[in-house]
Amino acid sequence: MADTIVVTDLVKSYESKNAVDGVTFSVADGEFFGILGPNGAGKTTTLEMIEGLREPDSGSVSLLGMSPWPRNSKLLPRIGVQLQASAFFEQLTAREQLHTFVDLYGQSMARVDELLEMVGLQDKAGTRAEKLSGGQAQRLSIACSLVNDPEVVFLDEPTAALDPQARRNLWDVLRDINDRGKTVVLTTHYMDEAESLCDRVAIMDNGKILQLGPPAVLVRGLDAPVRISVEQAVLDADSARGLPGADQVEQDGSSTIITTRTPSPVLSALAERDALDGLQVRGATLEDVFLDLTGREYRA
Amino acid sequence: MRAFVSLARAMFKGFLRDRTSLFFTLFFPLFFIIIFGTVFSDQGAAKQKVELVGEVPLISSLPADARAGLDEVFQLSTGDDLGAAVESVRKGDLAAAVQQQGDTIEVHYSAADQVGSATVLGVLNSFIGQANIAATGSPPKYTLSQQTVEDASLKAIQYVTPGMIGYGIAIGATFGAAMTLITWRDKKLLRRLRLAPISTASVVGSRVVVSLLVALVQLVIFIGVASLPFLGLKLTGSWWMAVPLTLAGTLAFLSIGLFVGAIAKTAEGGAALANLITLPMAFLSGAFIPLEVAPGWIQGVAKVLPMGWLVTGLKDVMVRGQGPGAALLPIAILLAFSVVVGAIATRFFKWDKA
Known part of the structure; x- marks a missing residue:
């Protein structure tokens, strides 16, 4: 099956600075694809060229086999776009916003209630958009992007500025959309979000894709050590140093932390000693991948 | 069509629910109509205050109808x-003090208030003249028959109403278009709509239709309130031509609003710019003060301002009793203005902030 999105050598510059500098990737049908990077990395500009909001300086975009630029009215009914949680008509309630978008897309009114339920906003149907909380507004704007039951959904930083609980609630909504067979493309500057949601991520910085692949593969490719920590009371530092495979041992207030590249013997030795109280195993994350790629700390 | 209706409905609801826009497009002009209509309901110069000192038989023995005529111009009081x-009189609290000694009427007036004293002297002179003729016992040879021209009552409400309709329509259309454009662009709603399968004509057309609708609502409310008995607006012959005039004026100010919306970056900047255009224009166009009493250069400026044509056209058909043809030139000029400014606004139009 042909890829849903094919992006080839995309370039866009503003005032002689390349915001997007030779980006190439493709997204398969039904895939959950993430573009990850700090602010100013070029994620949103890339997304906007795929959506057809901006014209690339060079390179090409194929979306569902068509070119999104110039404004392609054959494409618009098949895609869903969430731009920002404030893209609402002023003074209208959540239900009226959806009602209007359902009209704009020529869909049936039954969609309004379906979508309110899908994003969990039934209780807020009569609330004006301006009065919704950040998370509720994000969910409403996502619902607005789904009125036409699109094949591809674009989400630009859907969880920006949300508290952790609201973000996790939203993740469930996003997984649910992908589970319905939709191709989802999302930009985010949260590493954990990309790791938790995406089938594949493209890590961007300074307009270029640094690395692209499934999060787990990217992390494994680092060959980074694993940090195992247990309660200090069950294992002191000296006995930890004697464990097979322990490369390095540290202590903080209450824990003994073992750094190792071969976690299996360490863990089985710990199990033999019945020293698993408070066990935590922390592998590398996408943050470590970013640090490794750019040589600098990741700052969202 | 469904997209168009839906957008128009969304905008109209937004307008009705926004207190600020309601205030400035409806209540603010209405407030002026009521204030000016009631405060200045005694149009013309205020009555001259005249005190009769002691007995003044010339006046106290006047027949009732003559006395009523005198009361029209004088506020008479008596004293000793x-x-x-x-x-x-010296302090300016009275225009004149009048005394009668035998057959001589003595008037004490201040030369400082020339208009007031001239009025008093002229009126008293004519009364004495009439009294002298009456004393000869022969009927007067000449009589003066009076007939006022055009707006019969000259009450303030007659010129305040068309002025405020013009002003209310101007700010309604200018702010409506400018704010829609600026806030929709700011909130990325414009870009969101660009990615929806609807035509640009639906977006622009719905805004135009909503503005026209709002203007007609304003027209009905302003005329309705001004016609209430305590304000007493009297419409003349072809007042219904105010409807096409209003629509043409709305288009003209919509184009100004689109221009403001195209060049302003923030809502605050857009509101300031829209006010900067409409408020001075209102003063220079006879919306607040009648052009007839304005200096000559203002009358000239009003001829090149869209609000000037709108207000003058409205006055001509609503209160000056002119025929429907009087509105045609203003309508043509307002429409031409809309086309020109609308085209300029289109050139400056941006979907995006960046």
């Missing part, structure tokens, strides 16, 4: 103390 009355 000539010194106190003259002192009041």
